[in-house]
Amino acid sequence: MGNNKSSFWMALILTIIIFAIGFILGFFLETYRSNSVEINLMNSEINLLDEQVRQQVMGDFNVNCLDSKESTFNFANSIYTDAIRMEDYDRSTKFSDTLTLLHQRYDLLRMMLWDESVQIKKKCKSDFHTVVYVYEYNSENLEKESKQKFFSNILLDLKNKYPNDILLIPMAGNTNLVSINVTMKSYNVTDFPVIIIDEKKVLSNITTLNDLEKEVFGK
């Protein structure tokens, strides 16, 4: 029996080892994910810089507006996919705030994309609509979380219906970035989620998909 008393310590050590393995695995998993998101982010940043250079070139050499629109849309689609993956990773991140920082960098990138789209529309008189969806990052309010999921779904429906007419830019509005804060202030936005359509209309409530279509296309 006396010999068996040491089983209590052995079990404690085994449990601690299992937990340590879990924490180490978790740490490596998160590091791997952060690295992979960062690589995507760097690619996106290069793409955006490329786009900015392209705009300067366009001013000088009258580059095709259609190409410019297409590349902006592709870029928006690409960072939209990255955003979804990041949301998944975000939910399972426990060890560090690296992903939160990367999220901020992505939001900045989306802010720049929004600005780029405004420039393109001005320069090329493009007929696409910019739909910026501003949400609250890591919302703990259940009603808000439901509303945000609903906004996200209905906007995705709209985007799927008009893939070439709508530039959908989702971004977090509460990540303490001065550029986003100032922009939201200029639209008198104090609470999220909101949808900003073509830099003119600000919607904080949607009732139906048809109503949303009317707001976007003015039909």
Added chain:
Amino acid sequence: MLINFIEFVFFFYMFVGLYMLSLFIIIFLRNRKNLFSYPEAKIEPVSIIVPCYNEAESIGEAIEGLLALDYPRDKIEIIVVDDMSKDNSVEIVNKYTKKYKNVKLIINSHNSGGAAEPTNIGIMAAKYNYIAVADADSIPKPDALKKMIGFLQNDKTVGAVTCSVLAKHPNNFIQKLQAVEYAVIAFGRKLLDLVDAVYVTPGPFALYKKEVLVEVGLFDKKNITQDIEIVWRLLSRGYKARMCLATSVYSKTPNKFKAWFKQRIRWSIGGTQTLLKYKSQVFKNGMLGAFIIPFFAFSLFLGLIGLALFLYLFVKRFLVYYLLTKYSLYAGSSIIHMQDLTFAPSFLNYFGIVMFIFGTLFTLLSIYSIKDRDLGDHKFFNIGFYMLVYLAMYPVILVIALYKLARGKYTW
């Protein structure tokens, strides 16, 4: 670290759960060769007490089972104590008292509403110093007394001995699930025995020393799980309880959900009663305070933590998706997109998987170590169902039991 309160509770739950499972597995690995060993015994007389209330269906078979024990007939007396049964239990027992000299019947003057009082009456009337307490619906294996009594004879500090309680003829689904459960409990109890932590000598068949029972004040009539309480009292007075895995008693299990549920509520209430009675002993009195009370409390309440966590996450998700569905249906938009179906595992899932593997390993070890168990057919389905659904009902039962205990509305 971004771990919030809910995750902290999850880690606590996982840590304690994994610790318990690791402990059981380590004890098994270190003692696997002598799990079934039992000490040499000499034949000494034993009084067997059978408390009985409305047991007409099974009392005859139970007495037959006790008479069939592989033990000299003149070294056994069987005392059935009837608690004022309303059926013809007394008539049936009388047939045996006429036929066998060593079968006796005592009729309680009133219905006590529990097993403790008739058992105490039987103990006081018993001639011999070794007392076996048997349920009126259980049948011990013929070798039970021979294999169990040595534990009491060879160690003065041992006051009680139990054996494997296994399900008798599991026919329907709920009985087969209980057959799995009983095998797991029996195996776990033997492992606890190896660290001096047996915390119950279940009613179906247990052996005691009369002088020790009298010394500690017999069974507690106020406690509805007197078979748990008596062991805690023995331990608190410096005695030990042991477990003999080499023999078994087959006990009738409830064959309907309602009866099963009522029995489990009773067990949970009795367990909690005992825990409350002995709460001041925590971290005192050797293994009782150092391990049994915390282990018992965790066994009871760890499930509650799991249930609370599950309900919190479930209700939260449910509310979000309920509102989302409501908005989406009105708007005519999609409720769900493919992107919602993605899953990024976190290290929390790792702990869940490890816990599941350890739990499965322990359950399988238990079932395959207990040789005498009868699980009926569809074994693997039953084991899976036991692990995934049956065990998940424990915390629900505990919540109801606590509610009844708080309101004082419980009966045996």
